[in-house]
Every structure is written in C-alpha cells, then in structure tokens.
Amino acid sequence: MKVTRRDLLVWSAGAAAGLVVTPVPWKILDDVSIWSQNWPWIPQPAKGPVEVKQSACTLCPNGCGLRVRMAGGCPVGLSGVNTNPVSRGALCPLGFGAHQLNWHPRRLRNVKHRGNISSWSEASAAFAKAAREGPIVIVDGHPGRSASSVLENFAEKWGGGYRVAMGPETRSLAPYELWSGVPATSLGYDLENTQTIVSFGAPLLDGWGIPGRFPRLWAERAASMNDPQLRIVQADPSLSRTAARAWQWLQVREGSESALAAGLVRALLEQNLVPAHGAIPLATISEAANETGLSADRIRELARTIVAKPPVLAVSPDFNPAVAALNVVLGAVGARGGIVRSSDRTKKYSSVAGAISNVRAVVIDSSVPWDFAAKSDAEVFRFAAWDGGSSKGDWLLPAPGFLEESTDISTPPAYPVETYAVAANLAKPTFEVQTAARFLANLDASAGTPETILHSRCEQLFRSRSGTLYGQTITPMTEIASTQELEKHLWDGAVWVGERCSAKLACELKEWPSASPSSRAGNWTQPWLAPVLPPLASKLYIESNLRGTPGRTV
C-alpha cells in the first residue's frame, strides 16, 4: 500500500485531534510555567531554617511595625505587628512586598556619573573637591534619625546647609509653625480624640499618614454606623474611597478647598457658632458658594453640622493656610482632639521647597522621594536604592535597599506623641552600597556615626524614664533596668511611645491668610515615570479595588 502525501496530512490531522484529548499539551503547559519560575537568574529564597523577626518598615517615615519571616537568613515574607501602637497591625500595599524591592530590575547597582558607570572612590574624590571649592547643601527626607544627625553635623562643620524635604502631612502643619513658632515636625493631629473631622480632600482612607491609623479609627468608630462616633465630612470633587465612606460627602469644585474654608469661617461667625475672632476672610459666603459649587445655605448648614459634635478638626492633604486658619477659628489648635504638640522640641528645619542657589554641591539622601529634583545648578550627589532616571543627579550613588541598613525611626509625621524605634539590617546587599551618612562620615569622622548617635539617644531615653515600650510585652520605661536592656528591646522590634506633651501651643492669627494655589492641581505636562513597585504590590492594588464591603477595607 502506497502512502501518499494526503495520507500523511490526514494522519497528522488525526494525531493533532487526538493529542488534544491527551494530557500532553496541558501538562507541558503547566510544567513549563513552573519551570519558568525557576530560571537561574530569577532570585529564589534561600532554603534554610525559618525564623520570625520583628522590626520596623523604613520605606517612609511612619515606621510601621514589621513581622519579618526569614528563610535561610533572608526576608521572604512581611506582615504587620498587631501590638505596635503606631501602625496597629497594618501595612501599606508597598510595604507588604517591600522585601521584593531589593531585586527590582531598576535597583541601582553601580555608581553612575552622568549616565556612565563610575566608582565610589571617584565619587568620594569629586565630592571632597566640590566641598572644598564651595558651600554644600544636604537634603534629608526623614529628619530625626541618627543618620540625619550625621548629615546635619557634616553640613554644620563644612559650612553648608541642611534642608528637609517635608511630606504632605508635615506640610499641612506648616501654617501653625508660622503662627505659633512651634516647628511643624513637633506637631500632630489628635485624631484619636476628635469626634468630627472636616477633610478638605485629604485622602484619609485612601492612603494618608500611617496606613493603620485612620482606617482602624474609622473601622472602630464610624464604619456601618448611622450615627457614627467619628463623623467624617469629606469635601472632594470626586467620589473617592474616603468620600464614599464618609458620613457626609460634599462635592466641591477642584481647587476650591480654600474658598470653602473661608466660607465656613464666615458662616460660623455669622451664626455665632464660635467666639468672635479678629481675622475674618475677605470672601463672603456667596463668593465661597460660587467658587465651591455649593449653595450659601448648604455652607451655613455645614457650619452648624460640624460644631454639633465637638471636638472638630479640619484636615487638608497638603499646605493650606485657609484650612489651618479654620482650625484656629474652631479652637482646635492646642486643644484635645485638634492640633497638638507631639514634643517640646523647638528646633525648626529649613524646607527644601525653594530653589537652592549659590552652592557648589547638593547631597540628596536616599530617604528623599525619587520625584524630588533639586532646583539648583550645583553638582548633585543623589543617593538612591532604585534608579528613577539619570537626569535627577550628576552622581547616582547606590544606597542600601529595604532592610539592608540599620537605622532608627523617630516620630511619624503628624503623630501626636513622640515615638522611637529601630530597624535592624535583616538583608545583606549583594554589591557595595553606602548611605549618605556613611559616605560623609568617611570624609569627616568628626560628624559622628549613626551607631554612636543611636546609642546616645537610647541613653537619653533611658535617663528620661518616661513613656512605655511596646514589644513582646508592654513595659513602662520605669521598669527598664539599663540602657543596654532598652537597646536590646528596640533592636528586637519594640517601639518606644512617649507621653502626651504638656507644652502649650497657642496660635495667633492676625489676618486671614492669602489664598494659596491648590496643592491638588497636578502638572500634566511632566513626563510620567513608572513607579518602582514589587510584583506583590501591583497584585494587592488590584485586590484592594475589589474589596467591596466596608468591613474588609482594613
């Protein structure tokens, strides 16, 4: 029997049809997908004994409590610590996958000089030359750390300036610094004791402040309650997550938050809902109504509503003097449930918001968010763990990644009491990295080292004998026997929480602040830069959008 070409084609068709009902295609597909997870260049957690350590997150200044699952000495899983009084068991989506960031494709692995690979010795020589030639400015993102003290000391010794890139929560407290003389970093929102919050677009439930703080408060005191213990009035142009869960949502026009605050003050004074105050906004209620899109009667009704359940606190997402002035009129400044002093420190930091002029070099610490660009023509030495684009600095210097350095964490921005925690380095960098503090300390040892400063801070805390230590157990500081014991607790993941500051806070508002540009107006002409996210975070972001019921938000 002769086998023809047609026979071969028909046989192949039959074989193909038959193959579909065998495990061959499906099993190979499954196995290949598993095989592709184990390609040699894909990082795999080390095999070894599993242990759990407690630490603090260093991604942002909030320092949420971290439970780190380690396999073979390497972090492989993160979760929150329920006993941490600051974060209360919560983490942000980025924090849950932060241990994956160290293997991110955009991890900065080499010293780069204007896009070309260079070396630490060349960078050090270039900075030493620049520092000798003219003044320098050092920019810090998380002030208050031991490393920050090194940066500050170095700037002082070398005749330079120390500037701080404030986060939006601290910037929202900056008007009180101007009016009271108390630094914004020593102020906080007493959210735990307030009963009515008027939010002027602050994303309270979308990601504002400490991830576990406001969502927990809302879940305990407002969720699923017809008459909540904590009333949230959200003025927002769109139905944000916070607006959807607020007690009342005011749909106002974009950028009209200052006008609404002024209109509310007018309505409060007009209806004698607050004591008469010297500073009165120039705008009338009708003008505020025109600008916000609300009716004048609605603004008057809102004024009556918010004072019905004191203490009342107005919150803005960023710097907004009009909202701060509303708090002054409401009597919320220096009062329980309002703006309070977190510490009696009076040291103010210079903000880096303006241009940096007449300097030879600018050092930017890795704690400064990547989207910060120095407004200066000086030579920029940018420390970063992840490369966000070489246009941001003349020198890109690889900094330690997540949990690759030991550091301390001071009071989170806008938190009402002082805190102190330590994050140990639980991961080992696989290439040479340096912190800005170490880089500068190598040039001038008299600036101190983070280790010695951390130790002296622990000594100060021990000597103060005030506050409580939240670790495996809750221990009053009076029961801690020595500095060494305190340090051991802190290195093991405990957090020190101070007592309520008794120092007075008084604001004098001589005139109504002039309108500031809306902080929410985005610059759409700037090129979009993809954020550095671990794979897990993108998955969590998707999941968080699927959470329908309010009870599952936290």
Added chain:
Amino acid sequence: MSRNTLVFAFGVSFALCVGWIVFPRALYVQKRQPLTFLHKTHAEKSGIADCGECHTLRADGSFAGLPAMEKCTGCHSEKIGDSQAEATLVNNYIKPGTETPWLVYSRQPANVWFSHAIHVKLAGLACSECHSTYGESDQVRTYELNRISGYSRDIWGHSMSRLRRAPHEGMKMSDCESCHQRHQVEVGCLGCHE
C-alpha cells in the same frame, strides 16, 4: 469506511497511545530514596505512634519537615540489625554527621507557603487526610521526578487526567482551593503566597 477515515482514526489512536502511555513514562524519571525507611517498622519496633514525634512543629508554629539526623542518631548511633539500609544509614550519614538527602515528595515552588500548624492545630485535620496511610507503609515509594518542572509527581498527582482522584492526591493550587471550598474556609492570595 473510507481510506481517509481509517488514516484519520489511526492518527487519533497513535496520539492517544503516545499521550496516555508513552508521555507519562517519558515525562517522569524514577529515582530511589537514599535509604529504605519504613514507617511501619518504626511504629511497631520503637513504639512511635504519633507522627508529631518525628515531624515536629517549631516554637513559632512552622513545620520542621523531616527530622534531622540527630533524631535518628538517638537510636541508630550503632547499627541495629544487619540490613543494607542500616549499614548505609550508619556508615554514610550518622558517622560522617551528614544529613540524609531525602527526595521530598511534597516540595513546592518557593512562592508557596503552607502552614502545617494551621491545618493540624487550628483546622484539626488528621495527618492521614492529606498523607493517606503513608505513615503505616512498609515500603518506600519511588520518587518520580518531573523532567520539565523539576518537582515530584505527587504535586500533579498520579492520575494524569486528574479525574477521580482520592482527596489526598495532588498538591496543585486547585487542590488547595477545592479542599478549602469543601471546608468553607476562605483565604486570600497572601494566605499561601508571599
């Protein structure tokens, strides 16, 4: 029946034979464990009745897996009996102080986290619900290594079609999901993946 139909049917039959008979044999390579370990013998002769005596949970609740060599050394510091397995154990592993390189049937990719403590202590599952009667076995199972994925055949299960499997067969994600569905236990992605 036309010639074309016959040829087509021959093609189908050929594919079925290859897919169901030849492919599974070609996909898996059979490997022997380094030692002949008999659960039944240990249960009978040493009086070990509880799985947890050797397969312990650590203080933090994580599963310690296979017992370390020091556990074996407790009884086998010197040869007990004349079997070849006993001689191999003592000469190759106990005296040099090296761990036995067991081939682990249940080893999963590193992106999966399974807590024995939660399943045994919290859910109250008996070991046999997942491991069947392996704790009473009097022979060592052959380890079948998947040539492509590099994992044991136990992950997919012995049935290539994955139909009519016993509850303890297979350790794919769908097996976890169906068991959780049966027990009406809901966990998110982070319950198993970190």
